[in-house]
Amino acid sequence: MQAVWQEKELSPHLGTALYGVDIRAQRTPAFARQLKQLLARRGVVVLKDQQLEPQDQLDFTRLLGQPILNFPHEFTWLGMREIAILSNILVDGKPIGNRAVGRNWHTDFTFKEFPAAYTMLYGIEVPNEGGGTGFARLQKAYEELSLSEREMLRGRNATYSYAKLQERIRGGRPATHIVSEPDVTHPLMRVHPETGEAGLFINHNDLLQIEGFSEDESLAFADRILASACSDDAIIEHRWEPNDLVIWDNRVVLHIGLPYDMEKERRLLHRTMVQGERPIAML
Incomplete structure (x- = not known):
């Protein structure tokens, strides 16, 4: 990155904080390329002391690619489905945002x-x-697989289901209202488009089944992989300060929202996401 701002590594293996960057003045393709390269290497970038209106965040999101419309869309900024509101704040007894998301x-x-x-x-x-928000490198779990396990997983796919995700969030109750998101299949081992690095690609809550595994075996395998990637000595925690903008590469890291006292504390964050490529299978 250029020398007009300061960088600080958050850990030896993951995360970089940038000081002295105003993203409102950095809306150029050159900065976008630099940021993507840094995200591919470090997984997480924290941009400190931003002063952003929702439109500023959305404009910067567009600099990195096509924004994704959020699901569900009831908690979005003035109906702009690209900007999700994550909050425990109540106004007239009603929530203004999604109260508890990403707790695994x-x-x-x-x-x-x-x-x-x-x-x-x-x-x-x-x-x-x-x-706070915790981060861990999924690559760590890939590196801990044996060669025979890697060969066994090569070429296998996993199926993910938005309906299954909603069922698990709802404590097993059927999500009969979910009709717009068909199940999708992705390779278990993928290649990062920026670096060419091979690694695992697996989730838990929306995982339906891994090819050649039963549903129970699939979830048990996902649990094992996530436990390997997220061991205590390998994660970092971002402890939020007002006006932090945190960006991460979902092809590099896993993340988790950490608990807080929702009855005593206030939390308000705006989330945007950039659409990625169809995952590239490792050959």
């Missing part, structure tokens, strides 16, 4: 034919204690 390790929108490449969260109000 995952990657975004695996249930889409073109999953999210990048996710952006902008912190407007953040808790004084708790409520």
Whole structure:
């Protein structure tokens, strides 16, 4: 990155914070290329001290690619489905945003034919204690597989279901209202389009089944992979400050929303996502 701002690595293996960058003044293809390269290498980039209106965030999202329309769409900024509101705040007794999302390790929108490449969260109000976002490299789990396991997984696909995701969120109750998102199939081992690096691509909550595995075996395998990637010594936690913009590459990292006291603390974040490519299978 250019020398007009400062960089700080958040850990030896993951995450970089940038200081002195105003993204409103960095809407150029050259900056987008630099940022994508940094995300591919470091997984997570934290841009400190931003002063963003919702349109600013959406414009910057478009710099990186095509914004994704959020699901569900009831908690969006003034009906703009590209901007999701994540919040525990109530106005006249009604929630203004999605109160509790992402409370387990995952990657975004695996249930889409073109999953999210990048996710952006902008912190407007953040808790004084708790409520951080954790990150882990999925590549770590790939590196810990034996050669025979890699060969066994090569060429296999996994099927993901938005309806199944909603059932699990709803505690097993059927999500009969979900009709617009058909099940999708993605390779278990994919290649990152920026680096050519091979790695795993797997999620849990929306996982229906892995080819050649039963449903129970599929979920058990996903649990094992996520546990391997997310061991305590390998994760980082972003502790939010107001006006942080956090961007991550879903092809590199898993993430999790960490708990906080939702009765005492206030939290308001805006989320946008960039559509990625159809996952490229490792040959």
